[in-house]
Amino acid sequence: MIESKEFHYPQKFLLKASAGERVACELRMRIISGVIESGTILSENKIAANYAVSRSPIREALKILASENLIRLGRMGAEVIGLTEKEIQEIYDVRLLIETFVFERIIKMDTEKLARELSKILEMMKVAIKYRDADEFALQDVLFHESIIRSINHSYMLMIWDNLKPVMECLILLSMRLRVKEEYEDFTRVIRNHEIYIEAIESKDRNLMLESLHLNFDDVQVQGTVDDLWMSQQMQAKGAVQKND
Amino acid sequence: MIESKEFHYPQKFLLKASAGERVACELRMRIISGVIESGTILSENKIAANYAVSRSPIREALKILASENLIRLGRMGAEVIGLTEKEIQEIYDVRLLIETFVFERIIKMDTEKLARELSKILEMMKVAIKYRDADEFALQDVLFHESIIRSINHSYMLMIWDNLKPVMECLILLSMRLRVKEEYEDFTRVIRNHEIYIEAIESKDRNLMLESLHLNFDDVQVQGTVDDLWMSQQMQAKGAVQKND
DNA sequence: ACAAGGATACTTGTATACAAGTATTATAAA
DNA sequence: TTTATAATACTTGTATACAAGTATCCTTGT
Secondary structure, eight states, rough: OOOGGGGOOOHHHHHSHHHHHHHHHHHHHHHHSSSOTTTOOOOOHOOOHHHHOOHHHHHHHHHHHHTTTTTEOSSSEEEOOOOOOHHHHHHHHHHHHHHHHHHHHHHHHHHHHHHHHHHHHHHHHHHHHTTTTTHHHHHHHHHHHHHHHTTTOOOHHHHHHHHHHHHHHHHHHHHHHHHHHHHHTTTHHHHHHHHHHHHHHHOOHHHHHHHHHHHHHHHTTTSSSSHHHHHHHHHHHHHHHHHOO | OOOOOGGGOHHHHSSOHHHHHHHHHHHHHHHTTTOOOOOOOHHHHHHHHHHTOHHHHHHHHHHHHTTTTTTTEEEEEEEEEEHHHHHHHHHHHHHHHHHHHHHHHHHTSSSSHHHHHHHHHHHHHHHHHTTTTTTHHHHHHHHHHHHHHHHOOHHHHHHHHHHHHHHHHHHHHHHHHHHHOTTTHHHHHHHHHHHHHHHHHHHHHHHHEEEEEHHHHTTOOOOOOOHHHHHHHHHHHHHHHHHHO
16 A cells, blocks of 8 residues: 655644544545545445454545545445546635625624734734645645635535535645745735635725635636535526515 | 433434444434423533443534534533524525525426425335324435435535534434424424425425425414515626626 | 365454443441 | 432443355255
8 A cells, every 4th residue: 555645634734533533544645635535435344454444434535525525435445536626616616606605694793802813813823834834834825715614604504615625725725835835925925815704804995805705716726616605696696686576 | 411302313324324423313303392401511521421432423413513503612621602592594504505405406407306206205205294103204305305406416505414414413313302292283284385395396396395385384483584685686687687797 | 277165264243351440338437 | 398419220332142145165965
């Protein structure tokens, strides 16, 4: 079994986790990074042998990965689905959907506390990148957006986030590790995008928030999906106007 | 242990399911219907004893319910969260968000096949209600909306739906069982709403689709959340316009 | 050579056993 | 009476054992 150090979770993550969660994290990373190819059939026994644990935690791990749409559980083995370009776009569809919804709730609240929290996280990100710590940067990035979502106390939006988070985290982790080596200057732009996001929250400015989101997503080169979202709002807006008549 | 027949899943559901899924279904129904009160601490051993199975399927069931936000897994027992009015509104927030997004994709496709499929389901619903079969009606209702979501082949929207579905199904099941006794005439309105939905899909008419959705959700007496969605679209629309400049 | 059928080696689902940790309770001492 | 401490009864996480089902492959018969 290949044990490339390139594709592991940061250790601090796995310390407090159970064996099942650890295996899920490792498998997730290997699937998303492509080490385990799409179409592969995973067997509980083989994985258990590979990771030197019993089948109980493995079953837990596979259930987790199945709920994240990374594998499909069949009666005879689990088929690896993985992430194609299509799935990655879909993930950002969902993120856009969630975060725009969340923002509308946020601007009805007192945003001072949240803005301070986000500023702190942003500072951490700056420090992380100053010391070329891609992992820490990625983790704080994820925490940034999670904090925004948590702030509105919407348990079902949070539920969606919780499902999406591990895959997102993995993607961002891999992306940042790559960039810190080859496209280091990108980080200043990412930082700037987050600053804009905070400004948008402080000033409750929808346009600013959208600008930041678009900059962020364009960064990860996702195009075309925005149009659907746009139409979606248009549609809902029309209906809502109609209702208000 | 109280075994009220009022709060069970239809048998046809549980036949092909594993013990863990069966227990999850039963527990879900009991939690949502309020038989198990919010705040209750569930222990794996006690549930295993109650349902006369081992802890393995119970652990599976609890993981499922936790992913549905019905319980919270702690180190010492699982705390029942349940559904308050707030959570139910949140669920409809998500449904609105998803279905409006889906609709924008649908109207870019050939809708004939979908419209036929939905018409068939609607016919089944009519038959179900003709024979006062609340369970069958509820199941077809859920299938109706699932078919719409499936039609766009968006695996992550489907993922969200899959998470939401069991709780939705439970809610609708209980709601329909109640209505078939006390508010029988409601069903004609529900049927009408679905007819409007199909018409909207056939004619690709956003306003009509929104009207149907609103009628549907107002039916389940959810107010106030629509405004947030409306603002959300407005915001996104503005940003998209800005981008198109 | 080829088809049919059975043995075999896998698969998952479930039950049980064990280990480590936590809360509670009872006991004992001040 | 109150507090501290130790014993006990619970909790979850993991390992292992067993049962039922399925695919594969090999053998056997034609």
